[in-house]
Amino acid sequence: MPAILKASILFLAILLIYWIATYNKLISLKNKTKQTFSGIDIQLKKRWDLIPQLVATVKGYAKHESDILLSITNARQAAQNAPSQSPERFQNEERISLQTPQIIAISEQYPDLKANKQFLNLQRNLTEIEAQIAASRRSYNAATLQRNNLIETFPSNIIASIHKQKTADFFSTNKSERNNVTL
Secondary structure, three states, X not given: OOHHHHHHHHHHHHHHHHHHHHHHHHHHHXXXXXXXXXXXXXXXXXXXXXXXXXXXXXXXXXXXXXXXXXXXHHHHHHHHHOOOOOHHHHHHHHHHXXXXXXXXXXHHHOHHHHHOHHHHHHHHHHHHHHHHHHHHHHHHHXXXXXXXXXXXXXXXXXXXXXXXXXXXXXXXXXXXXXXXXXX
């Protein structure tokens, strides 16, 4: 067998092994991204379930704060109806993240509410859930970064393109969410 034929076969074998390894890595990272988003989804569901209780508790004390309460309720509904991992879903979740601390800030104006045991329990649960959401977001964004890097870098981008692999959006905060809560 001529040396050029052996070299060609070896080259094709290495190329095939690289192709298979890269494709498997793309699928693995795609699944990891889905799994980490599922972790966010679980925490968001807990927050969605907590919001009506929090709104109902605050509503009894803060009748003229209805704009914030209505806005967070609408954002919750829109987030529930948006497709999973869609930009619309991310935007509505950001609205909830931005407005939820406003409900807590309302309690500062109402000493009776601030002392209410149910409100304090809801506030504690919300704080815990928000911390878990933040941790889940970091995990999702790390998986998304790893996947997006593989999809966008050469030569794996060729394989990703042929197999129609697309980059995923990061779960990030908007500029207004980085500001202090104001009423």
